[in-house]
Amino acid sequence: MTAIDYEARIPNNVDLASDKRLQRALEKWQPAFLDWWGAMGPEGFQGRDVFLRTAVSAHADGWAVFDYVKMPDYRWGIFLSDRVPDRKIAFGDHAGLPAWQEVPGEYRNMLQRLIVTQADTEPASVEQQRYLGQTAPSLYDLRNLFQVNVEEGRHLWAMVYLLQAYFGRTGHEEADALLVRRSGDADHPRILDAFNQKCPDWLTFFCFTTFTDRDGKYQLGALAESGFDPLARTCRFMLTEEAHHLFVGEKGVQRVLTRSAELTALDPNGDARNQGGIDLDTIQKYVNYWFSYSLDLFGGEISSNAADFFASGLKGRWKEESKYEDHICTDAVQMVPVYRDGRLVEEAVPLRNAMNEVLRQEYADDCDKVVGRWNRALESAGSSFRIKLPSTRFHRRQGIYADQAYSPDGEPISSELFEANRSRWLPTDADRAYVASLMTRGVYEPGKVAHWISPPDKGIDGRPAEFEYVRLT
Numbered sequence: 001m002t003a004i005d006y007e008a009r010i011p012n013n014v015d016l017a018s019d020k021r022l023q024r025a026l027e028k029w030q031p032a033f034l035d036w037w038g039a040m041g042p043e044g045f046q047g048r049d050v051f052l053r054t055a056v057s058a059h060a061d062g063w064a065v066f067d068y069v070k071m072p073d074y075r076w077g078i079f080l081s082d083r084v085p086d087r088k089i090a091f092g093d094h095a096g097l098p099a100w101q102e103v104p105g106e107y108r109n110m111l112q113r114l115i116v117t118q119a120d121t122e123p124a125s126v127e128q129q130r131y132l133g134q135t136a137p138s139l140y141d142l143r144n145l146f147q148v149n150v151e152e153g154r155h156l157w158a159m160v161y162l163l164q165a166y167f168g169r170t171g172h173e174e175a176d177a178l179l180v181r182r183s184g185d186a187d188h189p190r191i192l193d194a195f196n197q198k199c200p201d202w203l204t205f206f207c208f209t210t211f212t213d214r215d216g217k218y219q220l221g222a223l224a225e226s227g228f229d230p231l232a233r234t235c236r237f238m239l240t241e242e243a244h245h246l247f248v249g250e251k252g253v254q255r256v257l258t259r260s261a262e263l264t265a266l267d268p269n270g271d272a273r274n275q276g277g278i279d280l281d282t283i284q285k286y287v288n289y290w291f292s293y294s295l296d297l298f299g300g301e302i303s304s305n306a307a308d309f310f311a312s313g314l315k316g317r318w319k320e321e322s323k324y325e326d327h328i329c330t331d332a333v334q335m336v337p338v339y340r341d342g343r344l345v346e347e348a349v350p351l352r353n354a355m356n357e358v359l360r361q362e363y364a365d366d367c368d369k370v371v372g373r374w375n376r377a378l379e380s381a382g383s384s385f386r387i388k389l390p391s392t393r394f395h396r397r398q399g400i401y402a403d404q405a406y407s408p409d410g411e412p413i414s415s416e417l418f419e420a421n422r423s424r425w426l427p428t429d430a431d432r433a434y435v436a437s438l439m440t441r442g443v444y445e446p447g448k449v450a451h452w453i454s455p456p457d458k459g460i461d462g463r464p465a466e467f468e469y470v471r472l473t
C-alpha cells in the first residue's frame with residue numbers, strides 16, 4: 001500500500017513527489033480549478049466554516065476526518081484504492097491477461113473518451129447546484145450540499161489525474177476543457193443531457209442526488225471493473241464517497257414525503273399546498289422527470305459503443321467479477337422490447353451490444369428499492385399515497401424509446417396523448433414556480449428546518465441534528 005502524502009500541495013497516495021513532471025502539471029491545473037470553484041462553485045459561504053468530511057486515506061477503516069473547513073481550503077486529493085496484486089482483466093476479449101498499468105495503445109481514444117465523459121459530470125453537478133445554498137432548508141442540509149459539492153470536485157481531480165498521468169498532450173487539453181464547458185451553456189454545454197438540466201430548488205436537488213448520483217454509482221461500479229487498473233482503483237475509492245450522496249438524496253426526498261403526508265392529513269381538503277407544503281402528486285412528477293433523465297445516462301439499449309467498451313475490457317457490468325460466470329458474452333443474448341409496427345416485441349440482442357441495458361436494469365432495480373423505502377415512510381406517516389417509478393420507456397431522450405411516446409406504464413401511445421397528459425406526468429412551470437416559492441430564503445438557525453420538510457432523524461458523524469454544521473457568524 002502507498003503512504004499518503006498529506007503535506008504535499010496536492011494530497012495523494014500515488015507518490016506524486018516522485019514524478020516531477022506530473023506534479024508540476026497538476027500544480028498548474030490547481031489554480032485553474034480554484035478559479036473555476038470560485039466562479040462556478042457554491043455561491044456565497046466560501047468564507048464560512050463548514051463541518052466537512054475530508055478523504056485522507058483509501059482504507060475502509062478511517063478513510064476520512066470530519067472537521068470545520070472553509071471550502072476553498074478543502075484538501076482535494078488524489079486517492080486510489082490499493083492495488084490488487086496480480087490483478088487480471090476480468091472480462092472481454094483479453095480476459096485473463098494482466099490488468100493494464102499503462103494505457104493500451106489500441107484503446108487509447110476509447111478509454112480517454114470514457115474518462116472525459118465521467119469527468120465532465122463532476123463539475124457539471126457542482127455548477128447545477130451553485131445557488132442552492134441560498135435557500136437551504138436547514139444548516140444540516142446546507143452542510144450536506146457542500147459535502148456533495150466538494151466531493152464532486154474531488155471526483156474531478158480523480159479523473160484529471162488519470163488524464164494528465166496517462167494521456168499525454170491530449171489528456172492535458174481535455175483536463176483544461178473540463179473547466180471550460182458549463183452546465184446548460186448554449187455554446188459549450190456539458191456532455192450528457194441530465195447535466196445540462198437546471199437544479200434550481202431542493203426537491204430537484206434531492207431527486208438529482210437520488211437518481212443522477214445513483215447513475216454515478218453504477219457507472220463507477222462498471223468502471224471499477226475496468227482492465228485499466230488505475231481507472232478501476234480510482235473508481236473503487238470514489239464509490240466510498242458516493243454512498244453519502246445517495247443517502248442525502250434518498251433521505252431528503254423521504255423527509256419531504258413525510259412532511260407532505262403530514263400536511264395533507266392536516267388540511268381539510270387534503271391539499272398539502274394549502275398548508276404550505278409540497279403535494280405528493282408534484283413529488284411524483286419530479287421523480288418521473290429525474291428518473292427518466294437519469295435512465296438516459298446509460299446510453300442506447302442497443303449500442304456498439306457498449307459492445308466495444310466490454311470487448312476491450314475497459315468497462316464491465318455491475319459487479320462483473322463477483323456476480324457473473326460468463327465474462328466473454330459472445331454467445332449470449334439479451335431480450336429487449338423493441339417497437340415494431342405499432343407494438344412492442346421482444347427482440348434478441350447480442351449481449352455485448354445490450355450492456356448499457358443490463359446496467360440500466362441493475363440501476364432501475366436499485367431505484368425500485370429506494371421507492372419501496374419511501375413508500376414505507378409514507379405508510380408510517382399514515383398516508384395511502386404511493387410513489388411509483390415510471391417504466392424505463394417513459395419520457396426518454398436517448399436510446400430506442402426516444403422516438404416514440406410511452407405512458408408511465410410503458411405502453412406506446414400517440415404523441416398527442418402524451419402531450420395531453422404531460423402536465424399530469426411531469427413538472428409544469430407552475431409546479432416549479434410553486435416549489436420555488438416555498439424556498440425563497442434559507443433557514444440557518446441551528447436545529448430549525450423549513451416548513452415543507454421534516455427534520456433529519458439524526459445528525460452527521462455522531463453530532464446532533466441541531467449541531468452548527470455551518471458557522472455563519
Ligand code: BYC
Nearest residue numbers: 118125192193212213216219296297298299300303305306
Ligand atoms: N446525453 O451508444 P450510445 C456521475 C451519446 S454520473 C447526451 O447510445 P454509449 C455523477 C453518446 O455519447 C456517471 N448524449 O451510448 C452523477 C454517443 O455519442 P457519439 C457518468 C448521450 O456511448 C451525479 C451517442 O449518444 N459516467 O458520475 O454506449 C453527480 C450514442 O451513444 C447520452 C459515465 O457516463 C446522454 N444521456 O453510452 C456527479 C461513464 N447518452 O459517440 C457525477 C462513462 C448517450 O455518437 N460514459 N449519448 O458522439 C459511458 O460509459 C458512455 O459514454 C455512456 C453512453 C454510458 C454515457
Ligand code: FE
Nearest residue numbers: 122152155216
Ligand atoms: Fe461524483
Ligand code: FE
Nearest residue numbers: 213216242245
Ligand atoms: Fe456523487
